[in-house]
Structure formats: C-alpha cells, structure tokens
Amino acid sequence: EAQVTQNPRYLITVTGKKLTVTCSQNMNHEYMSWYRQDPGLGLRQIYYSMNVEVTDKGDVPEGYKVSRKEKRNFPLILESPSPNQTSLYFCASSYRLAGRNEQFFGPGTRLTVL
Amino acid sequence: AQTVTQSQPEMSVQEAETVTLSCTYDTSENNYYLFWYKQPPSRQMILVIRQEAYKQQNATENRFSVNFQKAAKSFSLKISDSQLGDTAMYFCAFMKHASDNDMRFGAGTRLTVKP
Numbered sequence: 001e002a003q004v005t006q007n008p009r010y011l012i013t014v015t016g017k018k019l020t021v022t023c024s025q026n027m028n029h030e031y032m033s034w035y036r037q038d039p040g041l042g043l044r045q046i047y048y049s050m051n052v053e054v055t056d057k058g059d060v061p062e063g064y065k066v067s068r069k070e071k072r073n074f075p076l077i078l079e080s081p082s083p084n085q086t087s088l089y090f091c092a093s094s095y096r097l098a099g100r101n102e103q104f105f106g107p108g109t110r111l112t113v114l
Numbered sequence: 115a116q117t118v119t120q121s122q123p124e125m126s127v128q129e130a131e132t133v134t135l136s137c138t139y140d141t142s143e144n145n146y147y148l149f150w151y152k153q154p155p156s157r158q159m160i161l162v163i164r165q166e167a168y169k170q171q172n173a174t175e176n177r178f179s180v181n182f183q184k185a186a187k188s189f190s191l192k193i194s195d196s197q198l199g200d201t202a203m204y205f206c207a208f209m210k211h212a213s214d215n216d217m218r219f220g221a222g223t224r225l226t227v228k229p
Contacts, residue, residue, distance in 0.1 A: 040221055042222050101147070104216070108157045
C-alpha cells in the first residue's frame with residue numbers, strides 16, 4: 001500500500017529534551033516536506049527537500065532540523081524543544097512532475113512540550 | 115509571497131443539502147494549481163479535488179465541484195447532497211507551478227453536517 005508513515009503518532013516531552021519524528025514514504029517521491037498545524041493558522045511549512053541531500057527552509061524553520069540521507073526518509077529533529085513547538089505535525093511527499101504533484105500526507109504526530 | 119484566505123472559520127449544513135466553502139488567494143503567477151483537502155476527526159489529510167489554473171473548466175469529483183474564477187482569484191468548493199461523513203476541516207491550498215512543490219494553505223473551514 002502506497003503511504004507516508006510517521007512515528008510516533010503521539011509524544012509528550014519536556015523542554016530541552018531532544019527528539020526525532022520519523023517520516024518514511026514508499027512511493028519513490030522526490031519531494032518531501034514537514035508542516036505544523038496550529039488552530040487558526042492552517043498548515044505552515046517547516047522544511048522541505050527536493051531530493052536526497054537537498055533541503056531548504058520553509059516558513060517556520062526556527063528550532064527544527066531535518067536531513068535527507070535516503071530518498072524514502074525525512075526525519076524532523078527538535079534539538080531543544082520548547083512549549084511553543086507544541087503542535088500537530090505532518091510529513092508529506094509528492095512527485096515533481098506536472099499533473100502528479102499533489103502532496104500525500106502522513107497521519108500526523110501530536111507533540112506536546114511541557 | 116502567495117497567500118490563501120478562507121474567510122469562514124466554521125460552517126454548518128443540513129444533511130442532503132448543498133454548501134459552498136470560500137477560498138481566495140493572492141498571486142502574480144499565471145500558471146498554478148489549487149487544491150481542497152479534507153481533514154476529518156482522524157486528522158488524516160485527504161485530497162478532495164484539484165484544479166490547474168490553465169484549465170477553464172471547473173473540476174468535479176462526484177459530489178464535490180469547484181467554482182474557479184481566475185480573474186477574481188477565487189476557488190470555492192461546493193459539496194452537494196451533504197453527508198454526515200463530510201463533517202471535517204477543509205483546507206484550500208495553492209501551489210505555484212509544477213517544478214515548485216511549495217504548497218500554501220488557508221487557515222481552514224470547519225464544516226459540520228447536521229442530521
């Protein structure tokens with residue numbers, strides 16, 4: 001089954017404790033992205049990657065890191081989480097071809113930073 | 115920068131009736147893509163419908179159709195014969211063009227279908 005998977009689905013942590021949210025897709029998509037969803041703000045892009053070893057900042061990159069060592073994986077790293085990073089996080093992937101570039105989303109990760 | 119505006123934070127509709135969700139966007143581009151995504155209580159983001167800006171014909175997918183007004187930069191979603199399973203948050207999204215997968219989302223409209 002074609003899908004984007006994220007782990008964990010739920011996470012409660014404390015300020016300053018490093019964490020990683022994993023994202024994996026099995027559709028051979030070139031493009032991957034991370035979003036955070038907050039009430040009244042919709043989805044805002046954190047980081048994106050056009051292909052392996054190519055990453056770039058989105059609209060709200062502060063406090064986050066990413067890596068793209070393999071095509072299928074795109075982990076999101078919070079080196080020192082803070083309460084303002086409490087949010088719902090989505091990973092997404094897509095092709096980079098005209099007519100096939102709608103994004104497929106993972107199931108979301110609910111993160112709470114105390 | 116492109117912006118997407120959904121001016122209706124919440125809407126409700128009676129089962130079997132029709133409802134229209136509004137979306138406007140701001141861009142100087144001529145070629146771009148527009149999307150509506152549905153997010154039910156499960157939180158999964160589900161693509162409902164997409165529209166290419168170069169196509170004049172409005173996209174339709176079963177009970178879902180759009181009214182794309184390029185000059186007015188408007189992209190509304192019409193849901194016909196509303197069903198209880200349509201209850202969800204709906205997001206309008208804009209993508210500049212095929213080689214740039216940067217997608218911009220509106221703030222969302224929470225739709226409740228009442229029995």
